[in-house]
Amino acid sequence: MLIQRKYRQIKRDLLTGAFTLLVIFLLGTFWYKGVEGWSWSEASYMTIITLSTVGFLEVQPLGARGRLFTMALILMGLITIGYMVNRFTEALIEGYFQAGIKRRQEDLLIDSLINHYILCGFGRTGTQVARELEAEGVPFIVIDSQLERAEKAQELGYVVIQEDATLDESLQRAKIDKAVCLITTLSSDAENLYTVLSAKTLNPKIRAISRASSEEAVKKLQRAGADAVVSPYITGGKRLAAVAIRPQVMDFVDGILAGSDRSFYLEEFLLDPQICPYVGQTLSEARLRSQSGALVLAIRRTDGELIAGPTGDTLLKTGDLLICMGTGEQLRLLNSLLGPISPNSPRLPKQQ
Structure with a gap:
């Protein structure tokens, strides 16, 4: 994800360098045309050979003022071209262009998804949810703002968007209008609440499932439109008691609810x-x-x-x-x- 941001930055830098070089070319051309009185073809030719430093002779003799301008033009051209070459070389060595290609491929994959799930948050709970969705063959997208978690999800082969899931733009990029279910396992109840509200606003028909850390949060999320709210602490406590009292029953239930070898x-x-x-x-x-x-x-x-x-x-x-x-x-x-x-x-x- 950091590589993708770096790729976008280098792309902007190269475009800025190309624009600066165009401005310098126009400046030189207009100078030789307007000040020196040359024709357009002579002015543009002189500007190009000056910026490229090929060492050809002057098109027409220049005075002291013209030579000073030409020297300044050479320096501006060398600095701009050197900057562009530096950024381009860095992009090649670090593989930023490959990251950009991969980003476009991921965008195409996201655009092709329909009836998919959106998983917001790739912490401990989100990782387990992703494993179960993968075991079931359900298409899904992971959204997480933390670089480390996003890279971990990407290493596991999941489609990842490293952005803030509480923002409408992030959900829209994940094609929430085409999704059928949103699962939010973010670290705070407030973030889960904002995400559910945004999701229900963008797609009222989507099924929203949220994690909550307290009974009060469960009620608020339900009022916000969550179709189901799960508290790991409440559910975990009930399961611990059930396993202690009815171990064989829970083994059977676990065997039919989760896993890829059922x-x-x-x-x-x-x-x-x-x-x-x-x-x-x-x-x-x-x-x-x-x-x-x-x-x-x-x-x-x-x-x-x-x-x-x-x-x-x-x-x-x-x-x-x-x-x-x-x-x-x-x-x-x-x-x-x-x-x-x-x-x-x-x-x-x-x-x-």
């Missing part, structure tokens, strides 16, 4: 009446289990009601969210039965 997965499916043929049928009539092998663990109604362990008599309604468990192949088959997953839903596990 045998079983949990997935959610939103029933769309336009593409799902089973809306209006009971689970027994739909025969989802017998057709796919996947198990429907729960159903979330549109009014928020959660039906855990639905029976065969449970009716499937428009807007129901099915929470299902199965192997990757079983969930793909279930997806084909229910219709394509909405872009706003998490992606299915990658085929092994």
